[in-house]
Amino acid sequence: RSCSSANFTRAQRSKRQCLLGDIGKCAAPCVDWISKEDHKKLAERLNEFMESGMENILPKLHEEMNTAAANEEFERAARLRDQIESFEKAQKSTEGNFSDDLDGDFISIYHDGFHAAGSIFSMQRGSVKGSRSWIVDQEMVLEGQDELTALLYSIYGTGAIAVPRNIYINAEPAEKEQLEQWLGGLGSTKVEIKVPQRGEKVELLDTVKRNAQYSLIQYLSKRATDAAVSGKALTEIEEHLNLGRTPLRIECFDISNISGTSVVASMVVFEDGMIKKSEYRRFIIDTSDGFDDTRAMHQVITRRLKRLLDDRKENEAEVAEFGGKPSKFAYPPQLIVVDGGQPQVNAAQRALDELGITDIALCGLAKRLEEVWVPGSKDPLILPRSSEGLYLLQRIRDEAHRFAVSFHRELRGKRMTKSVLDDIPGLGEARRTRLLKELGGVTAVKRATEEELKALPWLPDSVGQAVWDKIHVPSRRDSR
Structure with a gap:
């Protein structure tokens, strides 16, 4: 039997078997459906099956089935027949294609x-x-x-x-x-x-x-989806970071770039330990003064918090005049997490200080050793690897990284297309999409001849000529 001793005793007292007994998945010794001797034999047979497989069991079952049939115990013989079929089916499903000597x-x-x-x-x-x-x-x-x-x-x-x-x-x-x-x-x-x-x-x-x-x-x-686990994780974060309140809203920021080009940032939001995708934001970083990872982090935190302060003022005025609730983006996070170590944390803290914000906590999560950095500390916090709080911080950081990388790829793809096919008279979004789809991408468009472009029935000859001229202008200059 698979039930607990408490369930077994309860069934004995009530004289009522459980569901497994009703559907024939248990011999139900609790209500004397099987004698102690037969139940003992059943347990011994199970042990024999676990030790040596079906080699010794199947012959015995066949013998018992034949004996029951000879004694006209047809119901018992049918049950034994079903057991034999179940054993044989189980044997086939576990044999696979492995050698017999694999032990x-x-x-x-x-x-x-x-x-x-x-x-x-x-x-x-x-x-x-x-x-x-x-x-x-x-x-x-x-x-x-x-x-x-x-x-x-x-x-x-x-x-x-x-x-x-x-x-x-x-x-x-x-x-x-x-x-x-x-x-x-x-x-x-x-x-x-x-x-x-x-x-x-x-x-x-x-x-x-x-x-x-x-x-x-x-x-x-x-x-990730267990509310109790999320509650424990938030409590652990509160305790380890000495926040003084549970971080019900956490915002995490990550920077993505390739060699300092197409620099973007992401902001992801977790509320009550759960993803809140409707609150995600994406930022294009201004690199006119050169790229630096800490400068980019300072910029995105500043932009986010300035927006927070502006929206908070507007919402306070609207709520005072009309009532209702403030907009979501005006809700301040209890904790900001940045992807990085001490330099990124210091950059983010500088943004908080410059805006006079003191009611938002801050930490950074460094990838290499999963160290948690807090402002003003020379050494990182090391959370236990089994900590639910650390796991939640990792999830938030990884989600911010994923979101930033996906935006970076999207932006990079658009700029690759824009450098060739944008700003061509007569080639709008619909025609550009159709052209790329029919020819097979930007590279294929570059390889197309004037005749091939003009042969497209839906593309006016003047637009086809403009596309060809735009693509081949550099090569003409180079040939001079």
């Missing part, structure tokens, strides 16, 4: 740079007998263990999973010999940890790693 536990670990998960497939005679996934405890890693060692302790340390003779993993652990001795002591047999280099074992480990990746994605998705 042992296959363990892979997947990490995304900040978090890690591991999975295990227990193999017996080429079939998967069980699988499970774990989220690796980053606290253990910080205490000196590598991730694989921490995962192996999580898997086998509780004694819930039997230790096989062979353990196959996708990377060498730091203390392989000590681990083998420890595992051997748990299972009272010699254990070998192996790292396959080729063949079906490597293919199986790749499958296990994908399973670990999927488990990590599920885990992080749940954390």
Whole structure:
């Protein structure tokens, strides 16, 4: 049975089986649907199945089914027949294309740079007998263990999973010999940890790693949407940064550029720990005085806060006269996060000071070591790697970076097109889009001849000539 002792006792007292009993997924010993002796046999059969698979079980089931049929116990014979079919179906689904001599536990670990998960497939005679996934405890890693060692302790340390003779993993652990001795002591047999280099074992480990990746994605998705987790994260941020109030609205800023060109900035907003995409903003940075990352950060923070102060004044006047609520952009954040370390934080703080704003907290998150910088501090704050607060700050920073990079790419693409096809008389947005689509992009337009452009029935000859002239003017000058 799979129920708790409390549920079992409750069913005994009420003389009413649970849903699993109703649908035939439990033998329901709680209401005496099965005798103690038969239930014991059922448990022994399950143990035998887990240890040796179906090799010994199927013949016994066939024998019992034939005996029941001979004794005209047709209902029991039908149930045994269904069990045999279920066992055979399960056997086929776990056999895959692996060799019959494939035995042992296959363990892979997947990490995304900040978090890690591991999975295990227990193999017996080429079939998967069980699988499970774990989220690796980053606290253990910080205490000196590598991730694989921490995962192996999580898997086998509780004694819930039997230790096989062979353990196959996708990377060498730091203390392989000590681990083998420890595992051997748990299972009272010699254990070998192996790292396959080729063949079906490597293919199986790749499958296990994908399973670990999927488990990590599920885990992080749940954390991102769990209101209780978000509340805990905000409380941790408040405590670690000594804010004095919960940062219900957090704005994060990031700068994106390539060699100081097409410099843009992004602002993303999280409210109550959740993404608020309707409040996102994008900024084009003025680089007429040259580019500097801290200068760009100072500029975007200044522009945002000036807008905040202006909107706040306008909204105060409107609310006083007409009532209602202020506009969203006039809501001040309780915390501003910048992507970067001490230089970026100092630049942002300078913008706050120049505008006389003292009621908005500030911090920066540096990528390399995930250090949290606050104004006026010579040393960064180091939040525990398992901290929900750190994870939320990482999510906000990564989202700001993604938004900035996407805007930068969009702007760069528009400028590439603009440099060739903009400001051509008669070539408006609709014609320009159709021209690029039919010819296959800017490069194809450049390669087109005058005749090819004029041959387009929907494009006037004069416009086609203007396009060709605009594209080929530089080459004519160069040829002189």
